[in-house]
Amino acid sequence: MNEKGKIPESQIAACSLIFLFKYLRGMLSKKTKYGIKALAFIASREDKKPVQTSEIAKSENISLKFLESILLSLRKSGFLGSKKGKGGGYYLIQEPENIKMTSVVRVLEGPIAMVPCVSLNYYEKCSDCPDEATCSVHALMIQVRDSTLNVLGGNTLYDLARVKKKA
Amino acid sequence: MNEKGKIPESQIAACSLIFLFKYLRGMLSKKTKYGIKALAFIASREDKKPVQTSEIAKSENISLKFLESILLSLRKSGFLGSKKGKGGGYYLIQEPENIKMTSVVRVLEGPIAMVPCVSLNYYEKCSDCPDEATCSVHALMIQVRDSTLNVLGGNTLYDLARVKKKA
DNA sequence: TTAAAACCCTATCGGTTTAGTAGGTTATAA
DNA sequence: TTATAACCTACTAAACCGATAGGGTTTTAA
Numbered sequence: 204m205n206e207k208g209k210i211p212e213s214q215i216a217a218c219s220l221i222f223l224f225k226y227l228r229g230m231l232s233k234k235t236k237y238g239i240k241a242l243a244f245i246a247s248r249e250d251k252k253p254v255q256t257s258e259i260a261k262s263e264n265i266s267l268k269f270l271e272s273i274l275l276s277l278r279k280s281g282f283l284g285s286k287k288g289k290g291g292g293y294y295l296i297q298e299p300e301n302i303k304m305t306s307v308v309r310v311l312e313g314p315i316a317m318v319p320c321v322s323l324n325y326y327e328k329c330s331d332c333p334d335e336a337t338c339s340v341h342a343l344m345i346q347v348r349d350s351t352l353n354v355l356g357g358n359t360l361y362d363l364a365r366v367k368k369k370a
Numbered sequence: 371m372n373e374k375g376k377i378p379e380s381q382i383a384a385c386s387l388i389f390l391f392k393y394l395r396g397m398l399s400k401k402t403k404y405g406i407k408a409l410a411f412i413a414s415r416e417d418k419k420p421v422q423t424s425e426i427a428k429s430e431n432i433s434l435k436f437l438e439s440i441l442l443s444l445r446k447s448g449f450l451g452s453k454k455g456k457g458g459g460y461y462l463i464q465e466p467e468n469i470k471m472t473s474v475v476r477v478l479e480g481p482i483a484m485v486p487c488v489s490l491n492y493y494e495k496c497s498d499c500p501d502e503a504t505c506s507v508h509a510l511m512i513q514v515r516d517s518t519l520n521v522l523g524g525n526t527l528y529d530l531a532r533v534k535k536k537a
Numbered sequence: 538t539t540a541a542a543a544c545c546c547t548a549t550c551g552g553t554t555t556a557g558t559a560g561g562t563t564a565t566a567a
Numbered sequence: 568t569t570a571t572a573a574c575c576t577a578c579t580a581a582a583c584c585g586a587t588a589g590g591g592t593t594t595t596a597a
Contacts, residue, residue, distance in 0.1 A: 231484040233556060236507050243506035255572070264498035269557055275574065288565025289571045304510060317398040331431035339410035339530035340403050343471060346525070350517040358513070363506035400585060422543075436586060442545070455594030456542050 235311040237265045238273045239363065242282065242307065246299040246364035253285070253292030273311070280310040299360035308355055315355065316348045323348075402478040404432045405440045406530070409449065409474065413466040413531035420452070420459030440478075447477040466527035475522055482522065483515045490515075 240263045245254050256274055260267040274293050277283045282302065283293045295302075308315060309324060319327035320335060321344045328335075335341045407430045412421050423441055427434040441460050444450045449469065450460045462469075475482060476491060486494035487502060488511045495502075502508045 230481075231507075231511065232554090236485065239507050239510070240505075253572095257572080264500075266557060268559080271573080272557090272575095278573095285573060286565080287563075287571085287573045288567095290566065291564090291572050293573085314397070318403065333431075337534055338407075339533050340398075340406050342533040343406070343521075343525055343530060344398065346521045347518055350521050351514055354510075354513045354517050358510055363510060366506050366509040367504055420543095424543090433586065435588080438544080439546090445544095452544065453594085454542085454544050454592090456596055458543050458594075460544095 232312060233269075234273055235308060237263070237270060238277060238311040239304075239307060240265070241270065241274060242277065242295075242302075242360055243363040243367050245283070245293060245295055246360045247367045251294060253290070253294045255292040258292075277310070282307070282310070295360075299364055302360040303356055304358045304360070304363070305352060305355040307360070315351055316344065318344050321345045321348050323352075399479060400436075401440055402475060404430070404437060405444060405478040406471075406474060407432070408437065408441060409444065409462075409469075409527055410530040410534050412450070412460060412462055413469075413527045414534045418461060420457070420461045422459040425459075444477070449474070449477070462527075466531055469527040470523055471525045471527070471530070472519060472522040474527070482518055483511065485511050488512050488515050490519075 241259050244259050244263060248254060256271055257267060259265065259274075260270045274283060274285075278285050278293065281296065284296045285291065285293050305315065314322045314325040316322035316325070318329070318340065319325060320329045320332065320338075320341055329338075332338050332341070408426050411426050411430060415421060423438055424434060426432065426441075427437045441450060441452075445452050445460065448463065451463045452458065452460050472482065481489045481492040483489035483492070485496070485507065486492060487496045487499065487505075487508055496505075499505050499508070
C-alpha cells in the first residue's frame, strides 16, 4: 500500500509533541498510589534524615526502578529534596501539615476533574458540547469535582502519616 | 528538510488522529459521557414516545454507531426499553426521579471507587498492601469514594433532565 | 406483500497509556 | 578511592479506548 516511505523527521517531531498530552482513566494510577505511599512513609519518620528509595521500595512493595522515577518527579515538583551519595536519600521540604493532597494528586495524576470541561487547572472545552450551561454531564461533574476537591483539600500529608503510624 | 519524498497519506491521517486526542483526554469515558447525555435527552422529552437513536446522535453530536452500542447496553441493563420498526426507538422504563446516577455510572463506567480496595461493588484486595487499616491511600480513597457516592446518589435523571431543559 | 425504518451483533483497528525493565552516569560521604 | 545512592535515557509488552465496518434481523406502515 504505502511503499515503505519513511516519515520525515519534522513530521515525527510534530507528532511527538502531541504525545505529551495525557489520557487518563478513572482508576488511580499506580504512580499516584505509590507516590502517596512514599510521601506518607517519609512523613511518618520521626527523624528528618534522608530516606533511601530502596528502603521505601522494600517496605511498601514497590518496584525500585519505578519508585525512583516517581520520587524524582516529586523532587522536581518541589515536594522533596534529595541528597546524593552515601547516607543520601529523599526528605520532605515542607512540613507535612502544609502539604495538601490536592497538590500531590495534581502533580502525580494530573487533573482531578473527571472531564476537562469542569477542570479548574486543566480546563478544555468539549468539542461536541455546544453549551455547558445546559449540559447534564457538566452539571453533574461539577458537583463531583467539588466534593473530591473538598476531601483532598481537607487532608494533608500529616493526616496520612498518622494513619500509617496507627499500627 | 523533506528530501525523503512525500509523506504517506496514512501517516498524515495517523498524525491528525493523534492531534484529536488532545481534546479527548479526561477520566470519564466517552461511553459514560454519551450514555448520560442520551438518558438525559430521553428524560427531557415531554411525551413518552420512543426516541430514535439517530435523533439523539444528531442533537448531541455523537457517532451513530457508537451511540447504538451504548443504548443497547443501557437497554440490557434495564434502564431503557425499545421498540422496533417505523416510529420505534428507545424509552425510559422507570421514572426519571427514580434513576440514581450511581447506578447509571456503575453500569456504564464500572467501579466508582478510584482503587479496587475501597470499592463497594467491585472490591479487590491490593496485592502489594499488607494492611488496609494502616494504608494511607486506602484511608484517603475511602473518603473520596464516599463523597462521590453522595453526589451521584443525590442526583437522579430527573435532575439532569431539568438542567437540559433550562435552555 | 413489500420496503423502509429501526434495532441488533460481531469483528477489527489504530493508537495511547501504564507499569515497568535495563543499563548507564553523576555526585557525595567515608 | 571506593562504595553508595540519586539521576537520566531509552525501550517494551500488555491493556484499553474510541471508533468503524458491515452485515444482519425484526417490526410496522402503506
